[in-house]
Amino acid sequence: PIIERHGREPNRLLQILLDVQEAFHFIPPEAITCIAEDLGLPRVSVEGTASFYSFLSLKPAGEYRILFSDNITDQMLGNPELMRDFCNKLWLEPGKVSEDNRVSADHTSCTGMCDQGPAALVNGWPLTNLNQERLDLIGDLIRDRIPVSRWPSVLFEVKDNIRRAGVLLGEPLERGAAIRATLERGVDATLMEIKVSRLRGRGGAGFPTADKWTGCRDSPGLAHYLVCNADEGEPGTFKDRVLLNSYADLVFEGMTIGARVMGSVKGFLYLRGEYRYLLEKLEDILARRRAVGLLGRNILGEAGFDFDIEIHRGAGAYICGEESALIESLEGKRGRPRNRPPYPAAQGYLDQPTVMNNVETFACAARIAAHGGEWFARMGTRQSSGSKILSISGDCARPGIYEYPFGVSMHEILDDCDAEDPCAVQVGGPSGFLVSSKEFGRCISFEDLPTAGAITLFKRGRDILQAVQNFAHFFAHESCGFCTPCRVGTQLQKKILDKIANGHGTASDLEELKHLGHIMKTMSHCGLGHTAPNPVLDMLEKFPDACGQKLKNLVFEPAFDLDGALETARKITGRDDPWAHLP
Ligand code: SF4
Incomplete structure (x- = not known):
């Protein structure tokens, strides 16, 4: 029935696997065989x-x-x-399932709840504000075999935490108003409004939206597709969670306008796996929009204006935030970045012209369609028009969502969220910039500090090396393994930082980190590898003491214990040449 529900469609392979996972708590080998046969795919592709x-x-x-x-x-x-403590109480070994097959506990990358952590997921559902008491309760619920659907709702409470609203999060827009304005104005004039607004993509790269839409519209193809990238996996960001929870109509409206401009009849919302809890709510909103003629055939009575949106779930792979990897994932494959060119605007989903924008970009497009491009362009700075939504977490009294016109200074942000004696800020998540207190006069904008929205604060006394080590572990875990500079580089970076943190680092390790960073930046295949060394290099430049105090006063100490590794062989062969030992 699961495969039937997805129309035996190979592109829906990932969605089928997610449903199997939910039903059985894992993917049994028989399910892989059955899916492969029913979809007409090689077994190895399904397993892959x-x-x-x-x-x-x-x-x-x-x-x-x-x-x-x-x-x-x-x-x-x-x-x-x-x-x-949770593992100790339930006699669990981290990463392993209990002997009675009832429970397992492990780590995962950021779940998008940094404003209400400590956080976790149980069977894909978010747990927030964890503490000892809550975990004791969870332990009891597991022991009593209470299904997760009957656990107290307080455990799953997710707040929006909007601390500062601007043009996007402020006054609500009447449902359908932006689409009506688009129909009145016409397609070319709407595209011109987007151009006049100088809207740039909010996913981090900042590509001009009007150029992207024009490129896709003008590319020949059997169909034009539109994708909303809701796979915000950068640790520290959670603003798309809030946009989808409380402003989904605005996002869907922006997608519908984009579809009108590009002549798309089909759009996708790629929802990050950690936000699976929003799925039913979003499906309900889509159904309501269909019921009032804002999606489906002849939208708002306009003959031939047909467009609908399908939601695809991600499954915990950060790399799928990269647009070509996301398209692979939409097609039911491993999320591996494609070679570019061709770019998705010319050859994307199913090799057809595809436009992909971030959740916030589509919300901006809806506001621009309703209020005009000039209105939007009046806000912000010369190269960065409009506003930016920031996800603020870490050492401050008021973590949450803050919307500012572009150009806001770090000083103002730190004041607003009551930052606690800040000494460093990670702007844009691990792939972004580590900013020191000397730089708090800098501004959030494409011309100074561009960011998709994550702002993580560190107070004086925090161990910056520990933070950077955490980022390095994240990249080593999330590298898709396709190209050597990133696959090996992220692992080496992690190992060297662990070595330094454990007190075995020397000055030569710092040189090695710099050299490695240069290779990864210049030779990796995609953005993950290009940006993975950023926090390490920033730390070495701006916080030299973070590592310096932990270094040994030696020129070099090997990370690999050669004598230890050779010990068994020496015993077996009975040969132990003194000159084969390191001094
Ligand atoms: Fe994969 Fe990293 Fe290479 Fe990107 S840079 S393709 S994530 S291995």
Whole structure:
């Protein structure tokens, strides 16, 4: 029935696997065989997809699978200790399922709840504000075999935490108003309004939206597709969660306008696996929009204006935020970045012209369609028009969502969220910039500090090396493994930082980190590898003491214990040449 429900469509392979995972708590081998036969795919392709995504498990993961977020803010809030105590109480070994196959506990990357951590997921549902008491309760619920659907709702409470609203999060827009304005104005004039607004993509790269839409519209193809990238996996960001929870109509409206401009009849919302809890709510909103003629055939009575949106779930792979990897994932494959060119605007989903924008970009497009491009362009700075929504977490009294016109200074942001004696800020998540207190006069904008929205604060006394080490572990875990500079580079970076943190680092390790960073930046295949060394290089430049104080006063200490590794062979052969030992 699961395969039937998805119309035996190979592109829906990932969605089928997610449903199997939910039903059985893992992907049994028989299910892989059955899916392969029914979809007409080689078994190895199905297994390849199933093994790529961290939320899919090929081995039994227990009736209750608890994944503790190991984002740096969750670490700072005590998640490692909470996880350790939880495992001790339930006699669990981290990463392994209990002997009775009932429960497992493991780590996962950021769950998008940094403003209300410590956080975790149970069978894909978010747990927030964890503490000892809540985890004791969870332990009791598991022991009593209470289904997750009957657990107290307070455990799953997710707040929006909007602390400062601007033009996007402020006055609500009447449902359908932006689409009506688009129909009145016409397609070319709407595209001109987007151009006049100088809207740039909010996913981080900042590509001009009007150029992207024009490129896709003008590319020949059998169909033009439109994708909303709601896979915000950058640790520290959670603003798309809030937009989808409370402003989904605005996002869907922006997608519908984009569809009108590009002549798309089909759009996708790629929802990150961690936000699976929003799925039913979003499906209801789509159904309501269909019921009032804002989606489906002849939208708002306009003959031939047909467009609908399908939601695809992600499954815990950060790399799927990269647009070509996301398209692979939409096609039911492993999320591996494609070679470019061709760019998705010319050859994307099913090799057809595809436009992909971030959730916030579509929300901006809806506002622009309703209020005009000039209105939008009046806000912000010369190269960065409009506003930016920031996800603020870490050492401050008021973590949450803040919307500012572009150009706001770090000083103003730190004041507003009551930052606690800040000494460093990670802007844009691990792939962004580590900013020191000397730079708090800098501004959020494409010309100074561009960001998709994550702002993580560190107070004086925080161990910056620990933060950067956390980021390095994140990249090593999330590298898709396709190209050597990133696959090997992220692992080496992680190992060297661990070595330094454990007190075995020397000056030569710092040189090695710089050299490695240069290779990764220049030779990796996609943005993940290009940006993975950013926090390490920033730390070495701006916080030299973070590592310096932990270094040994030696020129070099090997990370690999050569004598230890050779000991068994020496015993077996009875040969132990003195000159073959390191001094
Ligand atoms: Fe994969 Fe990293 Fe290479 Fe990107 S840079 S293709 S994530 S291995």
